[in-house]
Amino acid sequence: MKVNTKTWLKLALILVSGLCLYIFLRNDAFLYQQPIGKVVAVKQATPEKTTDVYNNSDDTTRQTLTLEILNGKYRGQSFKVNNTYSSSGGLDQKYHLGQQIFVNIHEHRGQKDVVISHYKRDVYLIMLSWLVVVLLYLTMQFQGIRSLLSVILNFVLFLLIVQIDVFLNLTNFFWLFAIAALLFTALSLALVIGLNKQFSVTFLAIFLGTTSALVIGCLVLYFTKSKGVHYEALDFATQSPKQLFLAATVIGLLGAVMDAATDIVSTLFEMKRSQPELTKQQLFKSGQVIGRSVMGPLINVLLLIFFAETFAMSVLYFKTGNSIAYTFEWTMALGVVQALISGIGIVLTVPLASFLSAQFLGGKQNVGN
Amino acid sequence: MSAISILTLILAVLMLIVGGKAGLTAFFSAVFNFVILFITVILITGGLPPVWVAFFAGVCILAITIYMGNKDEKTANIAFKATLIVLIVMLILIIPLDHFAQIKGFANEQSEEIEAFDLLVGVNFEQLLIATTVLSTLGAIAEAAIAVASGLNELIEQRPTITLPEVFKSGKTIGFQIMGMTFNTLFFGMFGSDLALFILLYKLDADFSYYLNSKIFVKECLAVLYSAIAVIFVIWITTYLVGKKLNEKRAQIDK
Numbered sequence: 034m035k036v037n038t039k040t041w042l043k044l045a046l047i048l049v050s051g052l053c054l055y056i057f058l059r060n061d062a063f064l065y066q067q068p069i070g071k072v073v074a075v076k077q078a079t080p081e082k083t084t085d086v087y088n089n090s091d092d093t094t095r096q097t098l099t100l101e102i103l104n105g106k107y108r109g110q111s112f113k114v115n116n117t118y119s120s121s122g123g124l125d126q127k128y129h130l131g132q133q134i135f136v137n138i139h140e141h142r143g144q145k146d147v148v149i150s151h152y153k154r155d156v157y158l159i160m161l162s163w164l165v166v167v168l169l170y171l172t173m174q175f176q177g178i179r180s181l182l183s184v185i186l187n188f189v190l191f192l193l194i195v196q197i198d199v200f201l202n203l204t205n206f207f208w209l210f211a212i213a214a215l216l217f218t219a220l221s222l223a224l225v226i227g228l229n230k231q232f233s234v235t236f237l238a239i240f241l242g243t244t245s246a247l248v249i250g251c252l253v254l255y256f257t258k259s260k261g262v263h264y265e266a267l268d269f270a271t272q273s274p275k276q277l278f279l280a281a282t283v284i285g286l287l288g289a290v291m292d293a294a295t296d297i298v299s300t301l302f303e304m305k306r307s308q309p310e311l312t313k314q315q316l317f318k319s320g321q322v323i324g325r326s327v328m329g330p331l332i333n334v335l336l337l338i339f340f341a342e343t344f345a346m347s348v349l350y351f352k353t354g355n356s357i358a359y360t361f362e363w364t365m366a367l368g369v370v371q372a373l374i375s376g377i378g379i380v381l382t383v384p385l386a387s388f389l390s391a392q393f394l395g396g397k398q399n400v401g402n
Numbered sequence: 403m404s405a406i407s408i409l410t411l412i413l414a415v416l417m418l419i420v421g422g423k424a425g426l427t428a429f430f431s432a433v434f435n436f437v438i439l440f441i442t443v444i445l446i447t448g449g450l451p452p453v454w455v456a457f458f459a460g461v462c463i464l465a466i467t468i469y470m471g472n473k474d475e476k477t478a479n480i481a482f483k484a485t486l487i488v489l490i491v492m493l494i495l496i497i498p499l500d501h502f503a504q505i506k507g508f509a510n511e512q513s514e515e516i517e518a519f520d521l522l523v524g525v526n527f528e529q530l531l532i533a534t535t536v537l538s539t540l541g542a543i544a545e546a547a548i549a550v551a552s553g554l555n556e557l558i559e560q561r562p563t564i565t566l567p568e569v570f571k572s573g574k575t576i577g578f579q580i581m582g583m584t585f586n587t588l589f590f591g592m593f594g595s596d597l598a599l600f601i602l603l604y605k606l607d608a609d610f611s612y613y614l615n616s617k618i619f620v621k622e623c624l625a626v627l628y629s630a631i632a633v634i635f636v637i638w639i640t641t642y643l644v645g646k647k648l649n650e651k652r653a654q655i656d657k
Contacts, residue, residue, distance in 0.1 A: 065611050083522050091522035122528060123521035125509040135615065151510075155614040157503035161627045168634045173578050180582040184589050191593060192600070199604045210597070221586055253408050261404035268515060269598040271605055277598050285594025288587035295583055325421040329428025329471040330548060331587070334541030337463070338433055339593040340439050341538035344446075345507065345530055350514065351447040352523040366406060369436075371595070373409040376432070380416045380425075 047167055054163055058156040060261075062103035062133065069153060070100030070112065070136050072128050080120075087354045092120040098128055100136065100147070107138060112147040123349070126152065168303050183224040191284075200270075206272060210280035214287055215240070221291060231302050234393050238294045238386035239287075242375050245282060246290075246378030262370055266363045278367060285339070286375035289331045297323050297386040305394045312394030320387025328383055332376040339368035339375075406604035431470040435463050439537070446530060453493070456533030460489050460540055467544040477555050480647065481556050483639040487544050489536065496535055499624070506531045509618035512604060531621075539629045542588055543636040549580045550640040558648060566645050573641025581633060588629045596622050 062069040080092040095117050102110050106209070118127040128134065133153040139146040169178050194213040198206050218239050222232050254262065264274035297320045304319060305311055311319075343364045350360040417425035421444060442459040446452045464485045472478040500506070507527035508516050553576040558564055593600075613619050 067611065079544040085520050085522060087523075089522065089524040091524045093522065119522050121507075121521070121523060121525050122515075123523070123525075124510075124516070126504045126506075150480050151615060152504050153615055154503050154505070154620045155611075157499060158614060158620050159624055161499065161624060161631075165627050165630050165634075168631060172634055172638070173574060177463040180578065180585065183582060184585050187586070187589060188593070195597075195600045195604050198615045199601060217590070225582055249412060250409065253412070254405050255403040257403065257408060259405055261406055267598060269511060269596070271602050277601075279609075281594050283594075284597060285591050287594070288583075288590030291590075292587045312541070321420070324469070325424045326552075327545075328417070328421060328425070329431055330467060330541070330545035332428065332432050333435055333463075333467050333471075334412065334545055334587060335591055336435060337439075337541040337589070338538050339595060340436070341534045341596060344443060344534040344537075345527065346515070347443045348525055348530060349519055349521075349523060351443070352525060353519055357444075368595075369406055370409060373406065373413055376413045377409070377416060380413065380420050383420050 049159070049168070051360075055156070055160060058159055061063075061155070065104060065135075066304065067135050067150065068107055068138055069103045070103045070114075070134050070147075071103055072130055072132050072134065073101045073111070074099035075128065075130055085353075087352065089352055094118055094120075094127070096128065098134075102136075102138075102211030103133070103135070107145075112136075112138075112145065114147050114149055116149060147148050182381050183221050186224070188222060190216060190220065204273075205276070207280050209278040210351065211283060214243070214283045217287060218291060222295070225295065226299065230393070231298060234389050235294050235298045235386070238382055238389050239290050241385050242290050242294065242378050242382030243283065243286060245381050246286065246374055247279070249269055249377055250282070250374035251279070254370075261362055262366050263363060264367070266367060278371075282371045282374050285335065285371055286378045289335055289375055290378050291326050293324060293331055293379050293382050294386045297383065298390050300396065301387070301390040311389045316334070316391040316395055317387045321383060321388060323383050324387060328379050331379050332372070335375045335379075336372045339372045340365065372379075409417070427470055431466050434466050434470075438466075442533070442537070446525070446533065447499050452526065452529040452533040453497070456536050457493070460536060461486065463537070463540050464544055467541065468548060471600075472548060472552070473553065474555070474569040477548065477552045479553045480555075480643050481544070481641060483650070484547045484551070484636055484643055485540070485543050487639050488547075488632055488636045489540070491635055492536055492539060492628065493532070495631070496532055496628060500532055500535065501528060501621060503623065503624065505617050507594070509616065509621070511606075511616075511618050535625055535628055538625060539632045542584055542629050543632045546577075546580055546584055546633050547636045547640045549643060550576050550637055554641065554644045558644075566649060569645045569648060570641055573637070573644065577637035577641065581637065584633050585630060588626060588633075592626050593623065 041189060055395055076097040078095040080094040082090060082092055084090045095115060098114050098116055100112050100114060102108055102112070107314045116125075116128055134151060135150040137148045137150050139148070166178060166181070169181060190213070194209065198209055201209070203209060222235055226232055226235065264278055267274045270277055300323050301316050301320050305316065346364045347360055351363055406478050414426070414429050417429045419425075421428060441453055445455045464482060468478050468482050468485065472481070508521075550573060554569060554573055557572055558569070599622070603613070603619065608616070
């Protein structure tokens, strides 16, 4: 009974904390410098139907919003702004009563000119982060939150490296991210398995697996002269797109290779601990068996991540009269190459991790003879 | 020959050498998933409702990933059931949240890539986003479900007298071990593909408030968070289903 009330109390506390957070985020306009307007009235015009040359029809609607400014020196004032939205909403959105919007206010000759900047989304981002923390806590108490630590640390490191990249503006910036990848690996492994011999074996397996996959990938791209691959199609590219693509591939495949290598090495270390009589050959074989069962799912994880990201762009290409081959080359090909190089990395890591663990464990304390 | 076909060939040969017959099966499961994703895009372009197409594609992808990669039918059945439940739970979570957060379509940062296009193409970009988000989490939940189910089933086989609370506790332990690594896989996978975006945001001198509210950043972060939630749920549900199955089996023996 006592345990029950305690559990209920805990749940109630979590719910109350979520509610408080939500109410705070709905009213946090005072924290922002940029003016935020709340929609207090909406006037809709009649939708206009448009049809393009590919026979796609869409509706565009104009709405006049009355915004009440919530912060800054215009606080309390009301402004009228116009917004046009389409029913597909590729780059625009419909605003509803009560929503909050960032605006830019320009003043010239006593006239105030108000333009919509962007929608306020912090509420949803932070509430979902809160949900993840709560779920982790409910599953494994504080230990669960610790498993987020490696992700958060890696994220901070990641942002730092990006900053260094922008600051230095190197010509061969790929190497910066290659070194960063080594740091990410070391940091994650140190947090998961600690700094010991198992760490060195896992690290070596990941390093060799990733490097050889990348060498294979680069050789193939070099000898085929990157046929069918358009680096220019890379989104957001502000530096050499080819290097950017390779850097993104290294970081993208790192997690999966790490996953495979840790699985194999830690299981083999555990096996040797409980059965010291195991020989090198037996350990290598067991490593291969474990690797076989994890490599398929891991390749699928990456394929789904890389491919799903191209959905919106591919639909846009198809809808505007492009052929299947053209759409594939310009929207999906880069993601597929990334998934393939990652797949090669995962597969190569399996024998590497098995071999390295077998060499290390089998040779040292061979109790069998 | 194009770079993609040679890389595909290399991957197939390596998987055959390392994994033998199982490796080749795994290779084909990835190929089938690719084909399903491609058909999904074409069906959505053809005007079918994106969320429904993604749901059916998701069921097919889960079935292929789980049943082709796993010989033990008992494990596969439980993993499949658990992932289906999570697929539905995630849809219930994602549909309203994506609507409120308004992260559909393209962001201003992408205007260079899309300036050549007329965006009034009559596709519901919000539904398309939901489809994308759901599909991108499937790989991770399938992997986690298989790992927990096979780990627990092996444990039950080794110690047939194990009690239910012990099963749940082991489920948590196994779940915890794979969770850290799965988070890393997801994190690197997703942020790796966003590398160019982060560099761009830095160059734009975006301030913290912009990060918290911009469409593109919130969209990418929500994708990672959704996957984390899906993985946690799948660990819970798989453990629960293994326990339930064990209970039913024991009740039958008692009769």
